[in-house]
Amino acid sequence: xxxxxxxxxxxxxxxxxxxxxxxxxxxxxxxxxxxxxxxxxxxxxxxxxxxxxxxxxxxxxxxxxxxxxxxxxxxxxxxxxxxxxxxxxxxxxxxxxxxxxxxxxxxxxxxxxxxxxxxxxxxxxxxxxxxxxxxxxxxxxxxxxxxxxxxxxxxxxxxxxxxxxxxxxxxxxxxxxxxxxxxxxxxxxxxxxxxxxxxxxxxxxxxxxxxxxxxxxxxxxxxxxxxxxxxxxxxxxxxxxxxxxxxxxxxxxxxxxxxxxxxxxxxxxxxxxxxxxxxxxxxxxxxxxxxxxxxxxxxxxxxxxxxxxxxxxxxxxxxxxxxxxxxxxxxxxxxxxxxxxxxxxxxxxxxxxxxxxxxxxxxxxxxxxxxxxxxxxxxxxxxxxxxxxxxxxxxxxxxxxxxxxxxxxxxxxxxxxxxxxxxxxxxxxxxxxxxxxxxxxxxxxxxxxxxxxxxxxxxxxxxxxxxxxxxxxxxxxxxxxxxxxxxxxxxxxxxxxxxxxxxxxxxxxxxxxxxxxxxxxxxxxxxxxxxxxxxxxxxxxxxxxxxxxxxxxxxxxxxxxxxxxxxxxxxxxxxxxxxxxxxxxxxxxxxxxxxxxxxxxxxxxxxxxxxxxxxxxxxxxxxxxxxxxxxxxxxxxxxxxxxxxxxxxxxxxxxxxxxxxxxxxxxxxxxxxxxxxxxxxxxxxxxxxxx
Amino acid sequence: xxxxxxxxxxxxxxxxxxxxxxxxxxxxxxxxxxxxxxxxxxxxxxxxxxxxxxxxxxxxxxxxxxxxxxxxxxxxxxxxxxxxxxxxxxxxxxxxxxxxxxxxxxxxxxxxxxxxxxxxxxxxxxxxxxxxxxxxxxxxxxxxxxxxxxxxxxxxxxxxxxxxxxxxxxxxxxxxx
Numbered sequence: 001x002x003x004x005x006x007x008x009x010x011x012x013x014x015x016x017x018x019x020x021x022x023x024x025x026x027x028x029x030x031x032x033x034x035x036x037x038x039x040x041x042x043x044x045x046x047x048x049x050x051x052x053x054x055x056x057x058x059x060x061x062x063x064x065x066x067x068x069x070x071x072x073x074x075x076x077x078x079x080x081x082x083x084x085x086x087x088x089x090x091x092x093x094x095x096x097x098x099x100x101x102x103x104x105x106x107x108x109x110x111x112x113x114x115x116x117x118x119x120x121x122x123x124x125x126x127x128x129x130x131x132x133x134x135x136x137x138x139x140x141x142x143x144x145x146x147x148x149x150x151x152x153x154x155x156x157x158x159x160x161x162x163x164x165x166x167x168x169x170x171x172x173x174x175x176x177x178x179x180x181x182x183x184x185x186x187x188x189x190x191x192x193x194x195x196x197x198x199x200x201x202x203x204x205x206x207x208x209x210x211x212x213x214x215x216x217x218x219x220x221x222x223x224x225x226x227x228x229x230x231x232x233x234x235x236x237x238x239x240x241x242x243x244x245x246x247x248x249x250x251x252x253x254x255x256x257x258x259x260x261x262x263x264x265x266x267x268x269x270x271x272x273x274x275x276x277x278x279x280x281x282x283x284x285x286x287x288x289x290x291x292x293x294x295x296x297x298x299x300x301x302x303x304x305x306x307x308x309x310x311x312x313x314x315x316x317x318x319x320x321x322x323x324x325x326x327x328x329x330x331x332x333x334x335x336x337x338x339x340x341x342x343x344x345x346x347x348x349x350x351x352x353x354x355x356x357x358x359x360x361x362x363x364x365x366x367x368x369x370x371x372x373x374x375x376x377x378x379x380x381x382x383x384x385x386x387x388x389x390x391x392x393x394x395x396x397x398x399x400x401x402x403x404x405x406x407x408x409x410x411x412x413x414x415x416x417x418x419x420x421x422x423x424x425x426x427x428x429x430x431x432x433x434x435x436x437x438x439x440x441x442x443x444x445x446x447x448x449x450x451x452x453x454x455x456x457x458x459x460x461x462x463x464x465x466x467x468x469x470x471x472x473x474x475x476x477x478x479x480x481x482x483x484x485x486x487x488x489x490x491x492x493x494x495x496x497x498x499x500x501x502x503x504x505x506x507x508x509x510x511x512x513x514x515x516x517x518x519x520x521x522x523x524x525x526x527x528x529x530x531x532x533x534x535x536x537x538x539x540x541x542x543x544x545x546x547x548x549x550x551x552x553x554x555x556x557x558x559x560x561x562x563x564x565x566x567x568x569x570x571x572x573x574x575x576x577x578x579x580x581x582x583x584x585x586x587x588x589x590x591x592x593x594x595x596x597x598x599x600x601x602x603x604x605x606x607x608x609x610x611x612x613x614x615x616x617x618x619x620x621x622x623x624x625x626x627x628x629x630x631x632x633x634x635x636x637x638x639x640x641x642x643x644x645x646x647x648x649x650x651x652x653x654x655x656x657x658x659x660x661x662x663x664x665x666x667x668x669x670x671x672x673x674x675x676x677x678x679x680x681x682x683x684x685x686x687x688x689x690x691x
Numbered sequence: 692x693x694x695x696x697x698x699x700x701x702x703x704x705x706x707x708x709x710x711x712x713x714x715x716x717x718x719x720x721x722x723x724x725x726x727x728x729x730x731x732x733x734x735x736x737x738x739x740x741x742x743x744x745x746x747x748x749x750x751x752x753x754x755x756x757x758x759x760x761x762x763x764x765x766x767x768x769x770x771x772x773x774x775x776x777x778x779x780x781x782x783x784x785x786x787x788x789x790x791x792x793x794x795x796x797x798x799x800x801x802x803x804x805x806x807x808x809x810x811x812x813x814x815x816x817x818x819x820x821x822x823x824x825x826x827x828x829x830x831x832x833x834x835x836x837x838x839x840x841x842x843x844x845x846x847x848x849x850x851x852x853x854x855x856x857x858x859x860x861x862x863x864x865x866x867x868x
Contacts, residue, residue: 260817376745497791499864500735501794502868507692513693623866633738661693690729691744
């Protein structure tokens with residue numbers, strides 16, 4: 001602290017506290033949320049970015065190199081050398097994109113509304129501060145001084161000035177800054193007027209230097225200005241409403257993890273290694289390194305849950321291998337069941353799943369090529385603020401170039417090549433794990449959920465090549481059971497609830513007897529077994545190179561852990577001892593992959609089991625409903641077909657009906673549980689309810 | 692859900708009246724676990740909607756009333772402008788209150804009870820008397836009203852929308868309807 005800066009009659013006192021003693025905590029530095037330099041609202045920023053990117057790409061000779069790779073793929077001469085070249089080219093493109101972003105954009109605070117004039121006055125103030133420091137003989141970077149001068153809008157850059165002159169200039173710059181801060185809204189309005197003109201020029205395709213602009217320009221400009229002002233006003237209103245009704249926590253990101261205190265052991269506290277059942281005291285871990293280590297353990301356990309299921313480990317898993325591309329797997333796809341010795345060791349439900357896989361059904365045969373139109377359509381739908389990309393290639397980079405055909409073509413082809421070549425680039429293998437508290441404020445280790453942030457282009461490529469075509473294929477071919485209401489186009493969550501309510505209502509009206517079990521599949525997206533998913537994808541007509549690329553990505557994935565303290569150096573991935581399963585929450589193909597497993601489950605339900613049966617009064621409409629699902633939240637139910645016996649008392653009839661219902665429901669629910677288990681899933685018994 | 696008959700009138704049997712255990716094994720574990728049962732009058736939450744096998748609407752109505760009261764306690768002491776208060780009601784509270792309406796069958800009185808605290812906070816913010824007639828508050832703009840959503844009307848509208856949607860799809864739900 002500079003004591004000379006303290007002016008006044010008061011005597012300053014200084015107290016130096018040891019933070020770790022005062023707060024009983026080392027007061028670790030919270031990482032600032034990374035701001036994006038590239039924002040797309042201003043078309044001038046887009047233009048600057050595109051131009052800078054073109055410069056960088058041409059300087060690194062990227063387009064010819066990229067065309068060579070495309071040629072190698074189309075001519076069928078792709079080799080391992082080309083994969084290496086692809087990775088090198090991808091690195092060059094990343095560097096070019098990040099550099100272009102730096103050149104194009106800006107970062108500013110939101111305390112005052114941003115405008116170029118306010119920015120200049122801040123730079124002028126900083127410039128004169130540095131000049132004063134220099135005049136006092138303190139070391140100052142000349143480059144920084146020159147940069148500040150260039151951005152401050154000052155007219156002269158005098159080399160020799162007395163301290164008093166510099167102090168005068170500093171005072172006037174402070175006064176100017178205060179005045180501009182006071183009038184920041186007016187300055188912002190002026191800036192918006194200029195911006196609206198630029199937007200109008202961009203949309204009409206007129207050059208800014210044109211001396212005779214079209215009369216339409218004024219209309220367009222006024223419209224753009226009105227829209228900009230309205231949006232700014234609404235954004236500010238929404239922010240105020242959000243702060244009022246849902247006050248955000250002071251720190252974004254996980255800054256502590258609570259774990260069971262294993263030093264305090266009492267018989268009634270339970271097992272400290274099982275936090276769900278722990279009744280004893282908890283301790284808070286605040287050290288970033290320890291938090292990351294604990295999260296790594298939790299996440300490995302989470303992603304490894306499907307390991308002890310039939311397709312995850314054991315004889316069947318060995319036969320089909322993790323990538324689902326063994327000879328037995330191919331034979332299965334061709335309609336031949338596995339070896340009898342293996343089949344005999346499996347659960348009957350697992351055998352039913354295998355039988356389902358051998359049956360033939362409509363295929364979707366399309367090459368894994370992302371066209372320019374696909375790329376534009378996908379990125380037009382993605383919101384700019386969507387979090388993604390550990391490499392820094394956020395969504396804004398892709399949205400900024402949507403009007404540039406050559407860059408669109410480059411990105412679309414670079415996204416297609418790994419799926420055509422059957423490999424996964426190292427950049428795509430990096431995934432950032434964000435841990436969210438299921439209940440805000442509760443950071444107990446078992447109450448955290450993982451959100452995986454993938455590379456944006458990889459995630460969107462999966463949407464274009466897998467999620468969208470498979471979902472539509474399943475719908476068009478009527479492969480999905482009517483039980484499922486989640487992740488399906490045209491279906492609503494409330495429809496599933498309405499169906500349950502209607503079932504209850506019919507039971508009420510007809511005074512019939514029924515039993516239901518509400519159940520929830522545990523972390524369904526993190527328990528999708530790789531080989532089974534890949535087998536079904538291939539069965540549905542996804543190309544083998546795409547399946548190979550996806551399998552390679554799942555095997556070589558590297559998870560980075562991000563907390564409030566930033567991204568940790570501690571990473572984890574799939575290993576033979578603890579293989580990781582599932583695409584993770586945040587993957588665009590997760591819902592579709594769950595959907596295809598769900599299809600396999602419902603297709604394998606034993607038709608001989610009793611289900612809920614509703615008959616209309618006229619006896620002409622009979623509806624059989626084994627259950628109702630919304631993604632992983634399911635309900636299975638049965639109705640009683642037993643007629644009351646006149647020879648028995650009411651109580652005896654009731655007991656008999658109840659026994660009969662429970663027996664049928666147990667059979668159906670157990671069958672459901674085993675089918676789910678066979679595909680890698682599990683029922684959350686603690687949350688299941690019988691009705 | 693089984694029935695007991697008394698003097699020709701049926702009522703849903705409670706767990707005590709129809710005792711039974713639903714036991715399931717999980718995975719390769721052969722130890723059966725008992726699934727807890729709920730009484731027909733007891734509500735349970737499914738996909739964000741509280742329903743009860745007995746068809747009771749009370750639990751859901753109580754929860755919605757709580758949301759409305761929370762909105763009242765947040766909005767009343769705030770310094771939001773009339774426009775912001777209006778948007779907070781329309782964009783924050785209304786979707787929350789309207790979500791379960793497609794599956795509920797609240798009476799008009801229940802709907803008014805749910806909406807009352809929210810309106811008591813909103814109307815003063817809009818510089819209106821809190822006792823202003825509902826005809827004005829819920830009336831359409833063409834008749835000089837404010838066109839604020841009325842839960843009772845929206846309940847019917849949502850149900851009709853669901854009915855027509857499923858009628859066009861001609862799925863299982865329509866067969867149940």
